[in-house]
Amino acid sequence: MLKNIIDSGYYYNYYLNWVSSGGGEYSTPIWAVLIAGVSVVVTLTLSVYLLFEHLSMYQNPEEQKFLIGVILMVPCYSIESFVSLVNPAISVDIGILRDCYESFAMYCFGRYLIACLGGEERAIGFMKREGRASSKTPLLDHGHERGIVNHPFPLKLFLKPWKLGQWVYQVIKFGIVQYMIIKLFTAVSAVILEGFGVYCEGDFKWNCGYPYLAVILNFSQSWALYCLVHFYTITKDELAHIKPLYKFLTFKSIVFLTWWQGVAIALLYAIGLFKSPIAQSLQFKSSVQDFIICIEDRWALLQWFTSMFSLQSRTS
Numbered sequence: 001m002l003k004n005i006i007d008s009g010y011y012y013n014y015y016l017n018w019v020s021s022g023g024g025e026y027s028t029p030i031w032a033v034l035i036a037g038v039s040v041v042v043t044l045t046l047s048v049y050l051l052f053e054h055l056s057m058y059q060n061p062e063e064q065k066f067l068i069g070v071i072l073m074v075p076c077y078s079i080e081s082f083v084s085l086v087n088p089a090i091s092v093d094i095g096i097l098r099d100c101y102e103s104f105a106m107y108c109f110g111r112y113l114i115a116c117l118g119g120e121e122r123a124i125g126f127m128k129r130e131g132r133a134s135s136k137t138p139l140l141d142h143g144h145e146r147g148i149v150n151h152p153f154p155l156k157l158f159l160k161p162w163k164l165g166q167w168v169y170q171v172i173k174f175g176i177v178q179y180m181i182i183k184l185f186t187a188v189s190a191v192i193l194e195g196f197g198v199y200c201e202g203d204f205k206w207n208c209g210y211p212y213l214a215v216i217l218n219f220s221q222s223w224a225l226y227c228l229v230h231f232y233t234i235t236k237d238e239l240a241h242i243k244p245l246y247k248f249l250t251f252k253s254i255v256f257l258t259w260w261q262g263v264a265i266a267l268l269y270a271i272g273l274f275k276s277p278i279a280q281s282l283q284f285k286s287s288v289q290d291f292i293i294c295i296e297d298r299w300a301l302l303q304w305f306t307s308m309f310s311l312q313s314r315t316s
Contacts, residue, residue, distance in 0.1 A: 028088070028287065032287075032291055033085070033086060036082050036085055036294035036295065037082065039078070039294045040082045043078040044078070044079075047072070047074060047075040051068060051072075062115045063112060063115045063116055066111045067108070067112050069105060070105050070109050073105040077098060077102075077258075077293055078293070078294055080094050080097055080098045081098070081289075081291075081294050084290045085290035091290070092199065092201060093194075095187065096191050099184070099187035100183075100184060100187060103179060103180035103181075103183040106176060106179055106180060106224065106255060107177070107180055110173070110228075110231075113231065113232075113244070116239055117239065124165075124169050126238060127164040127165055127168055128164070128166065131147045131164035132147065148162070149161060149162035149164065149230055149234070164234065172227040172230060172231050175223055175227030175228075176228065178223070178224070179220050179221060179223070179224035182216065182217065182220040183220070186216060189209070189213060190209070190210075190213060193213075203266070203270070218260075225252065228248070232245070232248050261289065261292065265288055
């Protein structure tokens with residue numbers, strides 16, 4: 001009977017509440033706690049060192065304050081994922097904290113790039129100059145002209161080419177900000193739906209809230225990523241001194257790939273393809289995701305060390 005309750009997506013939230021109230025004996029496997037715990041300790045150690053290095057040479061506050069906000073996302077992800085792994089019953093509540101800081105980190109990353117361009121006014125001025133350019137040079141591999149942003153298929157069926165200028169800057173800025181707003185909305189909605197027992201995290205069923213919020217958030221993330229790609233492509237030459245491609249790919253892998261990783265795990269569970277010993281021992285979809293995040297975030301943090309060294313070379 002217990003196995004039927006666990007396997008049923010409809011009773012998934014009921015089971016978590018039952019465990020948290022003392023009705024069940026499930027506990028996270030000790031091997032998972034140890035591996036995740038060691039990874040979190042490594043992450044926190046590297047985080048403290050990296051933050052100390054930034055603060056000890058705090059010579060570009062307009063850039064560094066936003067970069068520090070992004071770096072703090074890594075230990076926040078690790079700690080929250082570890083707590084959720086140890087106690088799956090509060091995974092949804094922990095998720096809202098993680099989602100809120102993730103959206104804030106997205107804002108910090110965008111502001112960091114703008115600060116590296118010399119501020120918002122200079123960024124807008126740069127786009128206006130590019131918009132007035134008439135010579136044709138490729139901005140992107142799929143047919144961009146200098147000063148013009150063409151959209152790939154199928155977006156080009158609905159969107160006209162963008163001429164660089166203040167309007168494009170505002171569109172890109174709003175594309176990033178809307179993700180912050182929708183991320184917060186979906187996180188709060190998940191907690192409310194969880195309270196009524198109809199969220200069903202990881203279950204793709206019409207009477208559950210998870211698939212609907214996942215679709216909304218996926219569209220929001222995709223548009224934010226699309227705007228970030230264009231912003232990077234337009235400004236990559238101006239930002240060459242900070243090696244933007246490496247930072248862009250690192251941030252994208254932490255934020256966007258982490259979300260899509262969770263959706264992929266849920267889909268694999270839904271179609272019955274996730275039957276590895278690790279998945280079976282952890283029992284919950286959220287626990288598998290939390291375990292993976294605890295391990296992979298320390299490698300993401302190592303990539304962020306390049307930001308400190310590039311900054312050090314500029315300030316020395």
